[in-house]
Amino acid sequence: MPINIEIGLSAIASYRRMNYEIWYALAEFVDNSTQSYANNKAALEEAHIQEDEEFEVRITYERGGTEPMFRIVDNAMGMDYAELQHALRIANPPSNPNGRCRYGMGMKTASCWIGNRWVIVTKKLGETEEYTVEVDVEKIENGDPELKTTIVKNMDPAAHYTRLEIFNHHREFKGRTIGKIKSYLKSMYRQDFRSGSLALFYNGEQLTWEEFEDRLRVNRAGEPFKNEFSFEINGKTVYGWAGILDRGARADTGFSILHANRVVYGWPDAWRPECIFGLNRNDLINQRLLGEIHLDEFEVTHTKDNIQWYGDDEEQVEKKLEKQIANLISTARTPWKDQEDPRGPSAGEVDIAIAGLKDELLSPEMIDKVSITVLPEESALNESLERIAEPVKSTRQPDIRAVLDQIEVWVYIVSGDFGPNDPYVVCETGQNGKIIVIINLQHPHVLNVEGEQGLINYFRHCVYDAVAEWQAQRLRSKLDPNTIKMLKDQLLRVSFQMEQHASQSEGQEE
Numbered sequence: 001m002p003i004n005i006e007i008g009l010s011a012i013a014s015y016r017r018m019n020y021e022i023w024y025a026l027a028e029f030v031d032n033s034t035q036s037y038a039n040n041k042a043a044l045e046e047a048h049i050q051e052d053e054e055f056e057v058r059i060t061y062e063r064g065g066t067e068p069m070f071r072i073v074d075n076a077m078g079m080d081y082a083e084l085q086h087a088l089r090i091a092n093p094p095s096n097p098n099g100r101c102r103y104g105m106g107m108k109t110a111s112c113w114i115g116n117r118w119v120i121v122t123k124k125l126g127e128t129e130e131y132t133v134e135v136d137v138e139k140i141e142n143g144d145p146e147l148k149t150t151i152v153k154n155m156d157p158a159a160h161y162t163r164l165e166i167f168n169h170h171r172e173f174k175g176r177t178i179g180k181i182k183s184y185l186k187s188m189y190r191q192d193f194r195s196g197s198l199a200l201f202y203n204g205e206q207l208t209w210e211e212f213e214d215r216l217r218v219n220r221a222g223e224p225f226k227n228e229f230s231f232e233i234n235g236k237t238v239y240g241w242a243g244i245l246d247r248g249a250r251a252d253t254g255f256s257i258l259h260a261n262r263v264v265y266g267w268p269d270a271w272r273p274e275c276i277f278g279l280n281r282n283d284l285i286n287q288r289l290l291g292e293i294h295l296d297e298f299e300v301t302h303t304k305d306n307i308q309w310y311g312d313d314e315e316q317v318e319k320k321l322e323k324q325i326a327n328l329i330s331t332a333r334t335p336w337k338d339q340e341d342p343r344g345p346s347a348g349e350v351d352i353a354i355a356g357l358k359d360e361l362l363s364p365e366m367i368d369k370v371s372i373t374v375l376p377e378e379s380a381l382n383e384s385l386e387r388i389a390e391p392v393k394s395t396r397q398p399d400i401r402a403v404l405d406q407i408e409v410w411v412y413i414v415s416g417d418f419g420p421n422d423p424y425v426v427c428e429t430g431q432n433g434k435i436i437v438i439i440n441l442q443h444p445h446v447l448n449v450e451g452e453q454g455l456i457n458y459f460r461h462c463v464y465d466a467v468a469e470w471q472a473q474r475l476r477s478k479l480d481p482n483t484i485k486m487l488k489d490q491l492l493r494v495s496f497q498m499e500q501h502a503s504q505s506e507g508q509e510e
Contacts, residue, residue, distance in 0.1 A: 020113045022173055023184035024305045026059055028106035029072040029164060030189065031262065031304070032087075033057045034198060035101045036076035036162075040125070044077060047125055047160065058201040059185075061173060068173075070114060070166040078124035078160040084131050088120075088147070100260045106304070107164075112137055116168040125160035129153055182207060183268050191261040212290060217246040217336075225331055229324040233316045236298060242291030242325045244332050250282055251451060253290040255321075257307060260296060265306045273318040276329060282453065288332040293321065389426045392417050392438050407470060408434045411463055415441040427466040429473065437466050 037044055037055050048054055053075060060071040079087060087107065111118045116137040123130040132150040173181070182202050190209035192198035200207045216224040226243035245252065254270025254277070256263050265271050270290070277286055295317075299308040307314075322329065392412050400411035418440040428436040439462050440446075449458050 018109055018113045018303065020110065020303055021184075021305070022114070022171075022177060023181045023188075024303055025110035025113050026070075026072070026181065026185065027188055027262075027304065028110035029059075030057050030185070030200065031100040032107055033072075033074035033076045033162070034189075034192060034262075035099045036074070036078075037197070038099060040077040043125060044160075047158065048075075050158075054199050055197060056199045056201065060203055061178070063174070067167050068169055070169075071163065073161065073163045075161050078127075078162055079122045079131070080124045080127050081129070081131060083124070084120070084122060084133065088133065088135075100262055100304075109303075111135070111164070111166055114169055115166040116170070118164060118166040120162065120164050122162040123155055123159050126157050128155050128157055130155050130159075180268075186210075187256065187267045188263045190263065191258065212243065212245065212252065215245050215247070215252075217244045217288075217331075225328060227325050227328055229321070231320045231324060233313055233320065234311075236295075236313075238293065238295060238317060238320070240291055240293035242289065242321075242328050244328055245288045245290060246336075248284075248287035250286050250453060253286060253288060255290065256292045258292060258294045258296075259298070259300050259304075259307070261294075262304075264300055264304050266292075273321060275318050276322050282456075283333075284335065285329065285332045289325075289328060291325075293317075385423065385426050388418070388422060389428065389436065389438055393436065404467070406433070406474075409463065409467065410434055410436050411459075412436075412438040413441060413459070414438055418442050420444055425462045425465075427469070429466050429470040435466050435470050437463050439463075 034057070044055065055075065057072065057074045060069075060073075062069045062071070118135045119132065120135075121130065121132045130152040132152075134148040182205070185200060185202065186193075186207045186209050189198060189200055189207075192200070193207075193209045213224070216226055218224050224243060226241060228239075228241045230237070230239040232238065240255075240258075242255075251268060254267070254272045256266025257271050258264070258266070267290075271293075272286070276289070295307055298313065299310070300306070301308050392414055396412060396414075396417075398410035399413045400409070402409045418438075420442050422440050422442070424440050424443040424445055426436075426438040426440075428434070439459060446458070449455055
């Protein structure tokens with residue numbers, strides 16, 4: 001008797017543990033809607049003209065009331081009974097497997113990842129029946145696969161829509177996550193926005209993509225530093241463009257990878273081939289070089305957040321891309337004669353920073369802080385800091401551990417162990433041959449730190465203060481403020497010197 005493979009009903013509950021980010025989960029629904037539009041474009045364009053509408057997908061997140069809800073609504077083709085039944089089967093590929101919907105998993109996995117209960121309401125153009133299906137994941141997990149289905153007859157044949165509502169969420173979405181959702185969705189569907197084929201809304205706000213064209217460096221003839229490229233890797237076509245920002249910012253650079261005209265990996269978290277950008281560097285090329293690369297003939301991961309690389313495909317793509325845009329890479333590494341460094345602050349930014357600091361220094365709150373007349377005894381203060389630091393040192397491994405000549409530097413970046421009322425940093429300099437630096441991410445000042453570069457600079461100052469203090473104490477025994485500042489000045493030059501040396505090495509290799 002043959003043995004058959006079976007997938008138990010409980011497997012559906014495991015989807016909540018999928019490696020998703022919320023913006024990729026929501027993109028699964030937008031992919032379904034846009035693919036429905038693409039598959040039925042002629043009929044839908046005629047219907048939209050008659051209705052004086054355009055193709056829309058609206059995502060709404062309602063946090064009020066007793067139960068948060070995600071709602072995704074489109075005016076694409078809609079589904080009849082057979083199509084709805086097909087859509088609800090696990091791992092049942094669509095009829096067109098070369099579009100954005102490839103594996104027959106997206107809607108189910110994304111819905112289950114977000115919440116335990118979801119409802120689909122759909123009505124197909126030209127049909128007269130509306131279908132509502134309710135999915136209760138816990139009920140299915142417990143062995144009952146039957147879905148409650150409601151049919152409404154005698155509907156207007158001209159109506160067409162699909163509405164999905166998800167309840168009983170596994171996680172909460174708020175704060176910066178909402179901003180990230182909008183940023184990622186803007187980036188993902190840039191091609192649809194360019195062609196005018198999609199109006200995408202999040203909580204009533206229409207999302208649009210801001211192009212980089214006006215920010216590209218131009219030559220003396222006024223032509224932008226931008227190359228289009230095309231090549232083949234193991235029989236698969238690769239194409240796209242690369243350009244150089246005039247005034248760069250690391251957050252905007254790198255390559256966006258597109259598959260089926262949808263970004264699967266890109267801005268605001270771009271792909272940076274190591275042979276071009278190096279590893280975690282912040283030099284000129286990381287501040288200037290950007291582009292888009294289409295990899296339609298490669299496979300995507302099942303969560304559609306990257307390319308599923310096989311063999312040496314990724315390495316070959318990187319090498320050929322580097323060769324195709326070698327002129328841009330060389331130009332991007334060269335300092336502009338009319339700009340000292342594109343990363344430096346503009347005059348306007350300096351003025352804003354001066355005004356902000358001036359307001360802070362002249363505030364009543366600042367006067368209160370500098371008017372303190374009573375300080376705890378030094379021994380009592382040290383004991384207090386030791387009590388704060390000891391649980392971190394005894395229960396955690398340092399996030400950074402570096403051996404510097406005669407001393408080791410151990411850096412702890414803590415969040416759960418400290419609170420907003422604890423010190424911004426606790427340092428122990430030179431004890432037992434170690435400099436201990438514990439940085440408190442819960443401190444209110446960290447709320448004003450923006451982006452990875454802001455955070456790197458904040459970490460630098462916390463750590464280099466401790467290192468400079470240790471150096472001053474070792475060299476002069478008595479702590480002298482000017483000596484400490486001089487030593488810290490040298491430490492703050494390290495990252496720039498690293499860039500210079502890296503650029504020199506790369507120039508020699510070429």
